[in-house]
Amino acid sequence: MTDVFSDIVNNILACCEAVIDNHQHTQPFYNERGGSVWRLIPDPIMKHLVRVRVFDLPYRAGEFTESDIITPVVDLLTKRKHLLLNFMMELLRTKLLYADASFYKDRQAFPHARFANVWDKWSKANIGCPFWLPS
Template sequence: MSPDTLQLDDETQLFCDYGRDGWSDLIVARKGKFLDFRVSGVFTNFPSEILAVCRAAIENAPLRIALCDEPGGSVLKLEPDRTRQHTIIFSIYEIAGPLLCADASKEGNLVLSIRVRRQRLVAMLMAELWKMHVCLKQPSYQKGRSGFPHKDLTNLNEAWDKSALGPSFLK
């Protein structure tokens, strides 16, 4: 399906599980099914990459990032729509092994492509990051988890609050 023919999707949900021992997941809930994209912390700083997606959506900028697994992984792609600027095309490609890590320049197998409101995409992902940010204040939640870009998150939240997509609901 061409990006021009994609209908607005106000139902698909995105979740981020910032797991222990370097493992995280991007989880997509769509039409009663779940897609799970595993991410290895050895190759990918998961929170930082999700922040990059949020930043690109706020700025309405194109982006490709790799979420590496062992082996393979996935590539997230954002494509701005210059005629419907309140929306963006969000796509996920699976990259199979034997690559040790996904390569953001590879297309791979397209598994999801949706037109989503930029404001909604930012809200879904920033809420997930904010939950991590808050939970990491608890020592028991910190155990087995690597560093988190707290300052980058709060700075991006301020930028979101001041942007045309704001105000942020995260305070």
């Protein structure tokens, strides 16, 4: 994935919000030639689980239709708290890397306020947030 065609950090934050709220969410990530679509589907019976499906978009950057996302290249069932922990720790690592000017040069700005809001929402939701966000 590249942040030239997608706002990756904000897109992943949108995925995190959907997992926290336990709502279905479909998120495209575009590359130069295509990209992928992530579909997050809460388990209707076991509320602590979420199905993650990733679909390839091999040739169409910037758009997709439901007919483009038929067969997933990844299809897994995972705990919501594990998915959130992985996403949020990766975003925290990215946030810390933004302290280095050579890292953020030519990149989109990091959404510090939105990240803090999602982290706060995660910590209040009792879904495996390990600690309060360092200031």
